[in-house]
Amino acid sequence: MTYALGPEVPLGPFEGAAVTVWSAQGRQARLHAKRSCSYLRTARVTQREVGLDASVVGRLCPSCGAYGSWARPGTGLSIFLGAVTGLGLLYELDRYVKADEDTCSDEEVAHAASVLCRPPSGSGDGLAAEDSAEAAEDEAFEALQEARHVRKIVFAEWGGALASLNRVHQVLELFPWLRPWAEPRVQRKIDYLERLRAQAARLVLRESLVGAAAVSLQQTPALPAGDPVFAPLGTAPQQAEQLTSLWRRWRGRVADSWDPPREQHYLVHHLVSGMSSRRKGREQLLERAQILLAEWEQAARSAAPGDQGERVLVARVPDTVRPAGKARESFPDRLSEWEQGVLASYMITTAGSPPAQPAVTVRVPEPVATRLLSQQSVLSYAEQRPEPSPAAVAVRSQADDSGLGPGVxxxxxxxxxxxxxxxxxxxxxxxxxxxxxxxxxxxxxxxxxxxxxxxxxxxxxxxxxxxxLAGASDLPGALIEPRQQAVSEEAAEGSSVWASPVYDPRDPAFGRSLSMAEGERVLVRLCEGRRDVGHALRSLALARSVPDLRDLGDGGYDDRGVARSPFAPAVWNGLLAMEQLDLEPFEPAADSDGRGSGLPLGMLARVQAYTTDAAGRYQGRAHSPGCAHRRAQPGVDRHDEMVTVEELLGNKGFDPCSKCGGYAVRRLTAAQVAYYRAAHQLHDCAQRVRATVWHRSAGDGSATVTALEEFDDLDARTAQACFPDHSQARQWRRAVDRLRRELQGSSAE
Ligand SMILES: [Zn+2]
Ligand SMILES: [Zn+2]
Structure with missing residues (x-):
């Protein structure tokens, strides 16, 4: 059974939306959503753009109508079709509408209920012979197992129906124009769900649920450690430890169960695990422990307020518009037995007050309400507000008028x-x-x-x-394809992903590894053979305009606990060069310690550096985002620090890891790389000049003079681009002049 879009489904604001269709020749030929549809078996295919309406929908090929991707992913139409067809709304409207051969009959349920909700029988009343008592016990146990099985089936069916109805509500909330059309079918689902709920409610005792809630709210009671009957457990502290463990175990089991607390009596046997069954005092210990459990239960009941008021709570259901899929269970499966029992027993409605919203409303006695509001659950409970605020109503009705149409x-x-x-x-x-x-x-x-x-x-x-305005996936191929192709061609020639280091500043490749262009190249190479390489490049292009890259690493976690990332991990290598700048040319000039050339940082001053610790404030060395000593997650987030290269140069406390160099730099623009290279060339010249002066040999002096003339050529425009102010441009010129004088001085001698 496939659930294709039919002409009866209202298209709302998507009526008339332009879609591309393919079809064979002929007026009545079926329309297909993709050229590659296997039902399109002719070579002569025409492609057209048409306005989506009932007549177009009526001519759809059934396969394309159910699963065809009519619109670009991520657009409103694509979200609408995905939510309605396939395993979406049409499918859900058809599920859980009436009993089938697997559904339990009301008689079966009534019988199971009589077994499950039977009051505890006083064991061994002395009237029956021992043998027949044992037989009766076996029989009772079997009946109990059977009744539990029925309960399991009924709750599973009810949970499935509840999840299905909520999914329907969620889709209708997004596309409100579908409501009038869907209404009769939604009502059938509601009726059937109510029948299942009534069945489920018969199989749990409200009294047990309230008792369990009361127990869950109890603190650890005073424990009878030191009582001689517990002597087999060891010293008094050992007894206390064991009894505390029994208490925790018991409270946990009772709290999550829909059975009466007395059903957890078997837990006392944990106390004697590993103890010989012939051990003296064992039986007395178990008996005493049973009494202890009964006392705990009694204490919890009497602690709960006698006059139990009721509260109305609304539980927001997690978003499940997307098909559940194999790995994802529906939300009732993720609730404890106790919470399932509470929902089935106390549910007033499966939807908030009109308009129908994906929520579950319950009216529950006090201890149950306290527990629901304080516990961890996939449902988030809140007290029903008597009247929604006018602002909320306005927002709600605005959303209802529009839903998700085109244009978002x-x-x-x-x-x-x-x-x-x-x-x-x-x-x-x-x-x-x-x-x-x-x-x-x-x-x-x-x-x-x-x-x-x-x-x-x-x-x-x-x-x-x-x-x-646009998502990364909306960016046109023309933007990235030439670059992608160039890198792929280069890859075919067999070059390595990571370029080998270049140390000679006169080499045109010097500094290239820091560049943005290199980032693109590395990214494409790292994504080689993967389908999402284009998406990775689009993401890189967008991410480059994010002022602080740490904002990209704070996506939180999805409902499976996996960290969210807006792009493939390799994109970080496109954004950051996992290496450091060689800042020697910018260190104080030769006169002091003979290392630097005192050149201005110029346009490199504002380059961002990302590190775990920019100023040596934390224990241990500072690491780069690419370092194995840092946490495993790729990229940077709010745990990292961002400083400028200028700030980093001034941080005396910065203590880098020797493996990674301590920080990564945000990749440099072509102009920044050019300046970086020029500074290194000048610094290199200066060192050679000094060597010339030192050794009093004018060997390569003439070559150096030529090089210096190049540096002198800084015209006004270049200087403006390289340096934020005149003083830095002057600083650069002075460095060049000083070198020339030194050189002239040495050759004059
Ligand atoms: Zn088709
Ligand atoms: Zn490191």
């Missing part, structure tokens, strides 16, 4: 863009796999910026107002 993402001219909302981003995140990437956004107050999706989400949540 890059699918209309910029002049038609709509303001981005947190809702839109949630839709993007929940429908597009690996949605994290860089976006160019424009805000009235913030101007044009490049930010990662996770940061954009934070911004929108904090009330930022702006539009999205």
């Amino acid at each position: 993402f890059d699918d209309t001219p910029v002049s038609h863009r709509r303001l981005l909302t947190a809702e839109h981003l949630r839709a993007l995140r929940s429908t597009v796999r690996d949605a994290e990437q860089l976006y160019v956004v424009l805000g009235l107050e913030t101007g044009v910026e490049v930010v990662a999706l996770s940061m954009l989400e934070q911004r929108c949540a904090a009330g930022w107002q702006g539009i999205l």
Whole structure:
């Protein structure tokens, strides 16, 4: 069964959206979403752009209608089609609508309930013979196992139905124009879910759930360590330790279970594990421990307030618009038995007050409410507010009017863009796999910026107002393809990924390894053979305009606990050169210690350096982002420090790791590399001049004079580009003049 887009599905604002279709000749030929569709078996294919409407949808090939990618990924239309077709809304509307052969009948459930909710039987009342008592016990155990199995099936079915209905609500929240059309089918789902919920609720005792909540809220009680009956456990401190462990284990099991607390009585056997069954005092110890559990349960019950008021809580369901897939369970599977029991027993509605929202509302007694509000869960609970604030209503109705139509993402001219909302981003995140990437956004107050999706989400949540201009994936191929091709050709010639170091400043390749161009080359080489090389280059292009690269490393974690990154790890090598600048030419001039040439840092002063510790404030050496001694995550984030090369030069405390050099530099522009090379050439000249003077041999003096003349040629324009102010330009000229004088002096002698 495939769930293709049918002509009856309202397209809302996507009605008329331009899509490209392929078809064979003939008026009635089926339309296909891609040229490569296997149902398109003719060589004579025409390609057309048409407006998407019911007549076009009616002519769709079933395969393309169910899975075809009609729109560019990440656009509104693509998100809409992904959420509706395939394993989306149409599929969900068809699931969990009526009982099938695997569903438990009400009779089965009633029987199971009578077994599960039976009051505890007083063991051994002395009337029955021992044998028949044992047989009855076996029988009871079997009946219990069977009843538990029924409970498992019923809860699984109910959980599936609940998750499915919430997914429907989530899709409808994004595309509200689908609501009237979907309404009758949603109602069928709601009715069936209610039937399953009623079944599930019969299989757990509310009293047990309240008891478990009370237990979970208890602190460790006074423990009877030192009681002679616990002597087999060892010394008094050992007894205390064992009893504390029993308490923790018991409280944990009771708290997460839908069974009555008494069902956890077997836990006392942990106390005697490793103890011989013939050990004197063992039985008494177990008996005493059983009593202890009963006391704990009693204490928890009496600690709970007698008059148990009720509270209404709303649980926000995690976004599950995207199909669950094999690896991802639906949210009820990730809840404890206790929480599942609570939802089934106390649920008022599966949706917030109108409009239907993906939320679950429960009315629960006090200790259950306290527990739900304080525990860790995939659902986030909050007290239902009596009246939503007018502002919230306004925001909500605004979102409802619009939903996610065209114009939010890059699918209309910029002049038609709509303001981005947190809702839109949630839709993007929940429908597009690996949605994290860089976006160019424009805000009235913030101007044009490049930010990662996770940061954009934070911004929108904090009330930022702006539009999205383009995502990295929207950038045209023309921008990156020539570069990609050139590097690939070079790679075919067999050169290595990392260029070999160049030490002679007269070599044209000197300093090239620090350059942005080298960053592009390294990136393409590192991504060789991978499909996302183009995306990596697009990301690099965008990331270059981010003022502080640490902002790119703070994407947080996804729901599986994996760190989010807006691009492939290799992009960091495109942004940063994992090496250091040789700053010798810029150190104080020869007169002091004979090392530097006292040249101005010029345009290199503002170059960024990233390190774990720029000023020796923390324990251990400073590391570069590329160093193995640093944490494993690639790139930089807020744990790193960013300083300028000028600041770093002045930091006496900077204590670099000898392996990595302590920092990485943000890659240099071509002009910065040129200046870096010029400074090194001048410094090199100076050293040769000094050697000439020192040895009083004018051997290569003439070559040096020629070189110096080149440096003298700094015209006004170049000087302006290289140096932020006149004084630095003068400083440079003085260095050249001094060298010339030294050289002339030496040849005059
Ligand atoms: Zn097709
Ligand atoms: Zn290091």
